[in-house]
Amino acid sequence: MYNEDRNFDTDQLLKEAFTSEPEFKLSENFTDLLVEKVEKRFAWAQYLREFLIYLSVLFGIMVVSAVLAFVWYNAKVDNWLSFLASNASLVIGINLLVVFVLFADRVLLRYFMYRASSE
Amino acid sequence: MNDAQLVKQVLNGNNHAFRFLVSKYQRLVMHVVGRIIQQEDELEDICQEVFIKVFKMLKRFRGDSKLSTWIATIAYNTAITHYRKQKRRGELSYSEQPNLILAEKDPGLNQKSIEKEEAKKYLMQLIESLPVNYRTVITLFHLEEFSYKEIEEITGMPEGTIKSYLSRARKLLKGKIEKVARLEQTNIFVDYV
DSSP states (O other), rough: OTTTTTOOOOHHHHHHHHOOOSSSOOOOOOOHHHHHHHHHHHHHHHHHHHHHHHHHHHHHHHHHHHHHHHHSOOOOOHHHHHHHHHTHHHHHHHHHHHHHHHHOOOOHHHHHHHHHHEE | OOOHHHHEEEEETTTHHHHHHHHHOOOHHHHHHHHHHHEEEEEEEHHHHHHHHHHHHHOOOOOOOOOOHHHHHHHHHHHHHHHHHHHHOOSSSOOOOOOHHHHOOGGGGGSSSOOOOHHHHHHHHHHHSSOOOHHHHHIIIIIOOOOOOHHHHHHHOHHHHHHHHHHHHHHHHHHHHHHHHHHHHHTTTTTHH
């Protein structure tokens, strides 16, 4: 029969159970995998940020050049617009090519080189 | 290195500092996430997600609370979001009320003599079968030794609710283990002082 006087301490047992490590575990290389993942993301974000800075600088140079052309060389907006309208595909093509080359150079190639060196 | 220095180093792009941060807090994140999710196959992915969030949001950490509390908050929110998604998809049976019937049916308990370690193991199974809020506050309070105030900050539960969960969980588990000891008529706790 159950004996009330039996020597046991459920409070102590509960305390031990509450403070015991649960059975689930993370893999041994959890930190390595995580740091590698974060490094890749950090590298990608960093390269992308640099690409956007380059793009902004290029755009800034173009704007300054246009302003100078209007101020010093009396450039006409109508002439520019007609040139752009008649050569639209060429202008868009060159711009896209420049942006792609810049993106490939500053982001894609650097990222793939980084990945290749880290693997 | 204190937490403020550690955060500064990580923000400066020091990979070793981030590695140190992960090593220092991975146990905390694993406990919080593990107790909520209870699925080993998803545990690692969610813990990774937590640390990636920590990395991304670290610049917003102002030091108003301890870094451990801040990380635990992210871990709790991430895990509870996953838990709710699972619940919505019907992958979990969810009840706010404690349901210890499953644990009661454990065949391992039918042995006549249960050693102290087995009794503890049984209790830990009972803890895992408690509702998610109970498991969370037990983990944060007993295992990670956060104060009521910190648990309130982490989970958003009022202090009174936290105390109530802790006390009810304790009472439930105590009643359960004593009942088992009576039913089994074993010397389950004979060596236990």
